[in-house]
Amino acid sequence: MRIDRYIAQSRVIDIQSTDFKDAIAELLDVCDLTKEKKLTKKALLEDLLNREKQMTTYLGNGVCLPHARVPMKRSYLIAVGRCPNGLIYDGQKEYQDIRYLFLLLAAENARSYLYGLASLARVFQDRSHMERLGTAKSLPEFRRELKAVFAGEEAAPRHRHNRFNNLILRETAKIAKGANCSCILVFGDTFGGGVEIGSVFKDFKTVLIAHGTAEVASDRKEIDAVLPVRSFSSQRFSQLRSAVLIGLTRGVFSSADRLCCVGGLPQSNQFDSITVVDIEREFQTVLLEKSDMLPSSVKPEVIERVLAIATELAVEGREGHPVGCLFALGNAEKISQYTKPLILNPFHGYKDEDRNILNPFMDETVKELSSIDGAFIIRGDGVLVSAGSLIHAPDYTHSLPSGLGSRHAAAASITQAVDCLCIVVSGSTGQVTLFRRGEMLPLIEKALVRHA
Numbered sequence: 001m002r003i004d005r006y007i008a009q010s011r012v013i014d015i016q017s018t019d020f021k022d023a024i025a026e027l028l029d030v031c032d033l034t035k036e037k038k039l040t041k042k043a044l045l046e047d048l049l050n051r052e053k054q055m056t057t058y059l060g061n062g063v064c065l066p067h068a069r070v071p072m073k074r075s076y077l078i079a080v081g082r083c084p085n086g087l088i089y090d091g092q093k094e095y096q097d098i099r100y101l102f103l104l105l106a107a108e109n110a111r112s113y114l115y116g117l118a119s120l121a122r123v124f125q126d127r128s129h130m131e132r133l134g135t136a137k138s139l140p141e142f143r144r145e146l147k148a149v150f151a152g153e154e155a156a157p158r159h160r161h162n163r164f165n166n167l168i169l170r171e172t173a174k175i176a177k178g179a180n181c182s183c184i185l186v187f188g189d190t191f192g193g194g195v196e197i198g199s200v201f202k203d204f205k206t207v208l209i210a211h212g213t214a215e216v217a218s219d220r221k222e223i224d225a226v227l228p229v230r231s232f233s234s235q236r237f238s239q240l241r242s243a244v245l246i247g248l249t250r251g252v253f254s255s256a257d258r259l260c261c262v263g264g265l266p267q268s269n270q271f272d273s274i275t276v277v278d279i280e281r282e283f284q285t286v287l288l289e290k291s292d293m294l295p296s297s298v299k300p301e302v303i304e305r306v307l308a309i310a311t312e313l314a315v316e317g318r319e320g321h322p323v324g325c326l327f328a329l330g331n332a333e334k335i336s337q338y339t340k341p342l343i344l345n346p347f348h349g350y351k352d353e354d355r356n357i358l359n360p361f362m363d364e365t366v367k368e369l370s371s372i373d374g375a376f377i378i379r380g381d382g383v384l385v386s387a388g389s390l391i392h393a394p395d396y397t398h399s400l401p402s403g404l405g406s407r408h409a410a411a412a413s414i415t416q417a418v419d420c421l422c423i424v425v426s427g428s429t430g431q432v433t434l435f436r437r438g439e440m441l442p443l444i445e446k447a448l449v450r451h452a
Contacts, residue, residue, distance in 0.1 A: 003119055004150035006076045012143045015081040015101060020089035024048055024066060027079040027103040038071040044105075052089070055354065055361060062099035063124040065360075067117060069108050069353075076116065077105040080146060082139075100133065114358040114382070115301065121360030122228070123149060168262060168271040169200045176204055176260035179276050183253060185209055185227075185243065187263025190271060197222045207252060209243045209263075225252045228304075241443055242307060244279060245434070248293045249300035255280050255293075283441065293436070295330040295419045297380030302329060303421065305357050306378065307432075307443070309366055310423045314430040314444055318371065324427020325370040326407045329378045330420025332385040338417055342374045343388035357382040370425075375410070393417040400440070411435040 011030045015023045028041045048066050051057070058064045064087075080103070086096035102120060106113045123129050129149050136142035176184050184201045188210040197206060199222065207225045227243045227250075240261055247253040257279050264272040283293075294303060306327050313323045328335050346369060347355045355362065357378055366376065366384070374388035393413035400408055404426075411422035416438040424433045432444040 003078070003116065003123070004147055006078045007080065007147055007150060008078075009143045009147075011077075011079040012139070012146060013079075013081050014139055015083045015087075018083075018085060018088055020052070020087045020095055020098075021045070021049060023081060023083060023087055023101055024103065027081050027101060031077055031079050031103075031105070033072070036070075036072045044068065044070060048103075056092075056094075057361065058094055058098065059121060059124050059360060061124055061127070061130050062097055063102065063130070064095070064098045064100070065102045065104065065117070065120060065124070067104040067106070069106050069110070069113065072105065072107050075107050075110050079103040082142060114353065114356055117360055118301075118305070118358050162270075165271050168274070169197070172260055172262045172274050173200050173204070175274055175276065176201075179258060179260060181258045181260040181276065183207060183257055183259050185240070185259055185261040187239070187261070188226075189266045190264040191267075191269050204260075207243075207247065209239060209261075225250075227252065240275070240277065241282070242311075244277065244282070245293070245307075245441075245443070246300070246304055248279070248283070249303055253279060255283070295380065295421055297331050297419075298329050298421060299381060302357060302378065302380065302382040303423075305382065306423050309357075309363060310425050310432050311444060313367060313370055314425045314432045317430070318367065322427060322430035323367075323370045323425065324407060325425050326375040326391075326411055327378060327423040328375050328391070328411070328414055328420055329422070330380060330418060332377050332379045332383075334418045335377055335414065335420055336385070336389075338393040338414055339375070339377065339386075339389040339391050341386065341388060342390050343372060345386045345388075347384045347386060352383045355384045357384055375407075408433065408435075408440070412438045412440065 011027075013026065013030055015026055017023045017026060025041075025045055028045060033039050033041060047068055051068060052066065057066045081101040083098050083101055087098045087101075089095040104116065104120065106116065110116075132149060133142065133145055136145045172184060175181075181204065183205040185207050186197060186209065188208045201222065205224045206222055207227060208223050209227050209229055225247070227246050229239045229242050229246070244253065244259065248255070253259070259277045259279065261275040261277060262271055262273070264270045294300065306329060310325070310327060313325060315322075317323050353359065357366070362384065369376075369387045372388045374390050376387050377385040377389050379385055391410040391414050393410065394417055395413060400412060407424050407426075411424050411433075412435055414420060415422050415435045422435040424435065425431075426433070430444070431442060434441045434443055
């Protein structure tokens with residue numbers, strides 16, 4: 001979703017109020033709702049404040065994202081305000097840290113509403129973007145920077161390649177051709193100001209593995225697709241395996257493809273390695289049937305979000321330690337036939353939209369609940385059905401490496417009993433493992449996990 005298309009300069013302001021309610025009212029005042037017969041600013045303000053009482057929309061990094069679905073003709077309406085001195089709301093200290101207020105209004109029939117929230121959240125979680133917005137002094141400068149950040153424009157010009165980089169790129173093309181590769185993957189985070197590829201890979205599908213959030217990078221002529229791995233491990237081969245998995249779920253690759261990957265140390269501005277990956281050989285344990293990586297009911301965006309949260313729990317953990325947890329994705333009704341609750345269901349009674357894993361406000365909730373014994377059961381569309389669920393699937397025949405515990409055994413069993421997929425985080429090592437049809441695929445190896 002191209003957020004920049006919905007940002008108008010007239011709806012980007014400096015907030016004068018220090019009260020949260022009055023700040024929201026200021027943003028609503030710059031929104032033209034005269035053509036929306038079923039919508040009044042007074043009712044909308046009340047709705048936004050009621051939502052804030054139920055669940056805070058403060059995302060951290062100085063950003064608050066009040067949002068609502070409303071009966072309006074246009075798909076989206078965005079208003080942005082700067083709050084240099086923070087805001088006061090209901091005695092909550094965290095609101096004093098708010099520096100940016102992003103108001104997102106979406107039509108009731110807007111299909112990509114949650115994806116819009118997720119797109120905004122990805123930008124806010126990127127420190128380089130937030131630092132860039134913070135450097136804007138005047139309001140006109142802030143408006144330009146805001147538009148540029150959401151349009152995916154680089155803050156600095158792309159680096160011209162030196163002779164060695166050009167040599168690596170040419171040799172990558174030769175190796176890809178000699179190895180019968182159908183696609184070339186480029187690690188975009190090798191370059192701080194953006195990577196310039198040129199036409200050297202014109203005979204191949206070119207995919208960028210990117211930490212950034214520039215969705216429009218795929219509009220560049222030399223780039224066919226962008227695979228985001230910002231929230232995953234900082235280790236290159238873990239990034240590669242995660243990117244290939246995402247590419248398979250999105251349909252960017254097929255199981256028969258062979259890939260040639262080129263990259264270097266992050267921010268080094270220097271390519272230093274070329275790797276060839278045969279997808280069918282690398283993923284043979286979970287590709288028992290070609291082009292069937294995901295259960296039919298699971299959306300690719302959902303597995304991407306769960307992978308990101310699982311990897312953050314493994315690498316960052318809670319209080320510096322990895323947190324063991326299990327996520328089961330698929331047909332929740334069938335999965336629930338093999339589970340029983342260990343606790344009262346914390347997601348019971350909430351709207352599907354409010355308990356969807358794609359909703360960025362669910363991140364901290366999921367991370368906090370991950371310390372509870374039992375599994376998260378997640379529907380294929382991302383709705384969190386339950387937490388703290390004990391899986392008691394039949395003990396199918398499966399061979400697991402020594403050292404893996406009950407979570408891994410439960411994941412192996414349930415994925416054989418039901419057409420589902422499981423992501424397991426080991427509490428002792430931080431290893432992240434995907435299970436499909438009883439087979440396991442490590443995504444972050446034990447040796448790759450580092451703790452401060």
